[in-house]
Amino acid sequence: MQSATRRRVSLSGCLAIGLTLLMLVIGLVSLLRPSGSGGTSFDTSPYALDLAKEAYQWRKNHRTTDHNFGNGAIILEYSDGSAPSVYPSPMYEGRDGPPDDINAFHSERLTHENYILPMLAQLRRNGILAKASRVDIIIFSQYHVCPVCQRQMRNWQDQQRCQAGSANVFLTIWELAQEFYPLARDPRKRPQPPVNDVGDIQTVDIPFVEQPTPVWTPTP
Numbered sequence: 001m002q003s004a005t006r007r008r009v010s011l012s013g014c015l016a017i018g019l020t021l022l023m024l025v026i027g028l029v030s031l032l033r034p035s036g037s038g039g040t041s042f043d044t045s046p047y048a049l050d051l052a053k054e055a056y057q058w059r060k061n062h063r064t065t066d067h068n069f070g071n072g073a074i075i076l077e078y079s080d081g082s083a084p085s086v087y088p089s090p091m092y093e094g095r096d097g098p099p100d101d102i103n104a105f106h107s108e109r110l111t112h113e114n115y116i117l118p119m120l121a122q123l124r125r126n127g128i129l130a131k132a133s134r135v136d137i138i139i140f141s142q143y144h145v146c147p148v149c150q151r152q153m154r155n156w157q158d159q160q161r162c163q164a165g166s167a168n169v170f171l172t173i174w175e176l177a178q179e180f181y182p183l184a185r186d187p188r189k190r191p192q193p194p195v196n197d198v199g200d201i202q203t204v205d206i207p208f209v210e211q212p213t214p215v216w217t218p219t220p
């Protein structure tokens with residue numbers, strides 16, 4: 001009788017410990033999960049910070065300009081836990097295009113069209129993409145992304161997936177957290193904001209168009 005009670009007690013004790021452990025594990029997992037950046041489960045912020053720092057140095061070391069600087073990178077991740085491969089773009093200096101295609105030469109579009117798409121095609125052709133378990137694309141802009149670019153960006157992830165031949169491609173757009181424009185009337189927006197940590201950059205929330213069977217004809 002006594003031993004049966006003890007067994008019951010120890011059984012419920014085990015259950016309590018088990019439940020506590022389970023709660024701890026769930027808590028840890030949710031803590032470890034990177035904060036959502038465009039719905040991705042890979043934390044692109046350290047890579048975006050590198051791009052932002054590079055753009056900062058570029059502006060500092062090159063002629064004074066009121067143009068935007070921007071860049072991007074393709075990051076290949078592997079399921080065996082080996083370090084991701086990073087393919088950084090050149091630096092692009094943005095400027096306005098003709099009125100009917102005002103963002104033709106904005107740095108974000110130059111990064112997407114002149115680097116990301118052709119590089120994805122190249123990485124696909126030579127079999128490098130096939131080794132990756134996931135592909136993250138990041139595009140960074142010093143200026144806040146204009147509404148025309150933001151609208152067009154809705155299709156960019158889909159275009160990149162088509163070019164890569166995989167739905168496992170995730171795009172995140174980044175910009176400086178602080179508004180920056182050297183010609184701004186507001187003198188506080190004129191100096192280049194310092195870039196020291198991930199708090200100095202932010203993601204731009206783009207509602208990407210997702211197509212079940214993407215149709216994209218790459219330019220030859």
Ligand SMILES: [Zn+2]
Binds near residue numbers: 103108146148
């Ligand atoms: Zn733009």
